[in-house]
Amino acid sequence: MTEQFEPTIIGFTCNWCSYRAADLAGTARMKYPPNVRLIRLMCSGRLDPTFVIKALASGADGVMITGCHPGECHYLEQNYKALRRYHLLRRTLQGLGLEPERIRLVWASAAEGARFASEVSSFVEEIRALGPLHWGSSNGTGQPVSATQRGTPALQEVAA
């Protein structure tokens, strides 16, 4: 009997809006699945596509990028830069065979704790349906790989 696949998702939040939205979800004791691990940036404009690629290369099954709503960025307009990068990053990764749905962009204001929680929940289910990515490992068969068992994801040989 195979256990249900538990995705591992890295989420990038911005200090002023979406991180606070995550905090608000916590303060209000809203519940969402534990599959997302968050990194705090000062602004979604800090989101370097390298981080997304690094997360995928390190074994993440999906990446969530969050920030302030357009027009509400603490730094005035930097979330627009994140938006532009997100579009191009998705296209480029698609050319590498990655399903574009594995990268999700969410705008959430500091007051939208409920929305943050529901976006996380729906994203987890979407990634679960897509299956594990486990970039670089030959274990693309849906078998669960516990996070604590992963070592450095060196590309394993596939018999020619």
Added chain:
Amino acid sequence: MTEKIGVYVCHCGTNIAGTVDVKGVAEWAAARLKHRGVIVGREYKFMCSSLGQELIEKDIKELGLTRVVVAACSPHLHEKTFRTACERAGLNPYLCELISIREQVSWVHTDKSAATEKSKAVVAGGVERVIYNEPLEPLMVPIHADTLVVGGGIAGIQAALEIADAGYHVCLVEREPSIGGHMAQFDKTFPTLDCSACILTPKMVQVGTHPNITLMTWSEVEKVDGYVGSFTATVRRKARHVNTDSCTGCGICWEKCPKKVVDTVFEVGLGNRKAIYTPFAQAVPRYPVIDVENCTYFKNGKCKACQLFCPTEPNSIDFDQTDELVEVKAGNIILATGYDLFDATRIAQYGYGRLSNVFTSLEIERMCNAAGPTEGRVVLRDMKTAPTSVVIVHCVGSRDENYNKYCSGICCMQSLKFAHLIMERTGAEVHNCYIDIRTPFKDYEEFYKRVLEEGGQFIRGKVAEITDVARSADEEGKLIVQVEDTLIGKQRRIPADMVILSAGLEPRHDAKEVGKMFGIACGASGWYTERHPKLDPVATMTEGIMIAGCVQGPKDIPASVAQGAAAAARVLGKIQQGEMALEPIKASINEDACSGCRICNGLCPFNAILFHEDKMVSEINAALCQGCGTCVAACPAGVISGTGFSDAQIMAQIEGLMLLNVGPEPVAA
């Protein structure tokens, strides 16, 4: 060289410990992350308590810790607490990281083993990241003692007076020829029915004569350079064509001026002024300005009546006067530029602009004002007939999905005030069509009761249409207000002589551009964004720029005054300290490696990135840099680095969160 890292996992009572095996996480960190530098892993009931902090301080001193990771609540709560504790023990505060396993783990997950596993990953992320933290020192900047206040309405006036009275210099810049703002247009103020001019003009005079206030009216800020403590604003002092050194404000020039102009600003189109004018009798300063677009001399070289009749020696009229650009240095800036009224012509079915006896609230203010175009008489557009029935429409352009979703806050009280004044002056029957009656503050509810007792009629329903198309003989010659009276569940058509639209408040039409000039943001509704909606309403995200009054959101006069005073207090505090510490989260460019591609140049809304044409490299002004990191992420050569959130820190945190560098299980002894 491996760092010596201390990991501290907080129970937070049962807030964390009830869901996460905190002891297990601390032990796991000490064993499995030992090879990464973790030399101690502790858990404690309340890390933020003095005993908890002492645990950290003791370990820093005795174990020689070089990095600290605390797994507890949100950094928004206690990052400063733990960083200060480290500083006390002699460790640079920026070598301490607080990561959340409460708001983002124990409070949001139910599966205890999954929550514990996630906490381990979060701790590993913190450990990997903190290895790359660097010791940082805050940047100290001096604070210039002068203040720039932009906007001479009641909020700006209050702020300027508070600072000036405290002994510091203020430059007050106002776009119109006189200070006073919208409050100068009002007749009576609710709920006391004080005469607006009577309470405002003494303050205006104080501003005009204060030794510590430099008043620049008929002026606008064109450019702002610098950063908190040392702003330089370029102010355009528009040509009044009146020499203010010799002018006495006697008024002969505007008396003799033959050119009448409809005053669309102060009189809201209801009254006239001359081509040379002061906006109202109690204008401060009292010097007039020439409206060059309507002045006969400027249009076709004739007239010059004002100059002819000006009695001063030397003559005060100067047709050749030009705009002057003045540099104002200030340590802090307060923006108090007020609001614009919602343009009621946008709601075509209300007929404003088409049906002559539909008025806006500001027009009625001018009409009620004894010094206004009708000398205080409430009359129809023909300027002589008093109305016998009046309908006041609430929420015009407010609380409306099609226009502005927000409530403008003051219109209910204003509408009640009009109801009272009109009944008093004309004996007319007054209907207020409302959605809710909002009377939250001191004596407001009592005022509502008073208007009810005086005979005001109230219909709960949003007005659908105002028309002059009669359906019966009774309706001939009247304006008909079509409204559903929701409390009785019936449609009503109310005949009226006069309809007043309580138009909502909107941000100034150029608020976004002005905000950009000062480096502050507008929220979704266009009002300027405060630093915190509950706890910091007059500061913005940009250090040194405050906001006060309606520019932050619709509010009444007491609230505007309070915000003006609050902004002044904040500024005075900064001036007293003389210098300020800026958070050292900054970007910087490696000049040797920069190729001058200029990709970063257009990405900074704070104008912190400069390009040196001679060296073909870009440079970041650390004091202007707000630390967002956008340029760090965008640089194609990777030569821009950001402190506090460096590439190395974040890449390491990703590895930690994915548990890439976790050591093997220790072999059982």
Added chain:
Amino acid sequence: MSTNSKPKFAMYWAASCGGCEIAVLNIHEKILDVDANFDVVFWPVAMDAKYKDVEAMEDGSILLTLFNGGIRNDENEHIAKLLRKKTKILVAFGSCANEGCIPGLANLSDSREIVHTAFNTVTTENPHGIYPMTSYDVPEGEIHIPTILPILKTLDQVVDVDYYMPGCPPESDQVAAVIDLVIQVLQGKAELPPKGSVIGAGNSTVCDECKRSRNVKTIKSFSRIWNIAPDATLCLLEQGIPCNGVATRSGCNARCPSAGAQCIGCYGPADGVADYGARLISSFASVIESNEPDEIERVLDGLVDPTGQFYRFNLAGSLLKAGVPAWKKEKA
């Protein structure tokens, strides 16, 4: 087998096009300096030495090996490891060895499918459907041909590399400069840079050497270079031509932009860059002049094949190393 006392030099080509060899020969008369200062012991394109000759050498006895080409099959890997053992200073020479270069683009596909396609295209006459086998028994014994590895690897993904010389190929004047440097080191007149350094290249990006004028960057649209009449004096990126020069290491004297073509990135990333493609994604996207998702998509439609644009040379050496089809097994 040579017994003279000159330091030993070797050059080897793994999965490559031969251009790096030509780049070395393109140093013209300077090749005589190579001959004068070194004893060339192994260079398949230029001399007749065998693998067994290398195997017979003492460990570390070759002073300098320029290794070009990517690691495509087990023979490449074996020789890489062998030369590492026998060499003191191993240089990853050229884009293939540094970051995979064009052969690395095979990492976008399943290697088995590549082999299958090669023997089964419309222009291949293979009526009996014959596919190669890696080993086969013949009367004389078992014969082998190299096994293709599932993905192409860079040199430093299989052995420890001392220095990196980027370029496709490295510019000949840079090759000459490096040879001069090594000769100076041999004569005790200079010191080698720290191990792991990039040599034969600059420490900035192509823009540093490009003569075109530049302004604050905004991009309203992307286009192919033949769709516009490019201004020869203005930055190509500002004209909507996706020029990778902003992220590409300097050292080639901005050869392509000077000749009127956009930089395609053959010199690889600048120092300290974790993923070259990500730098281009970030910089190009950040300066698109739009805040609306639909408009951004429309602008990006003009950027044909972003994967190829950003990872043409760098795929095998990037963080992701390969596309999904290269390593993902068929789902059962």
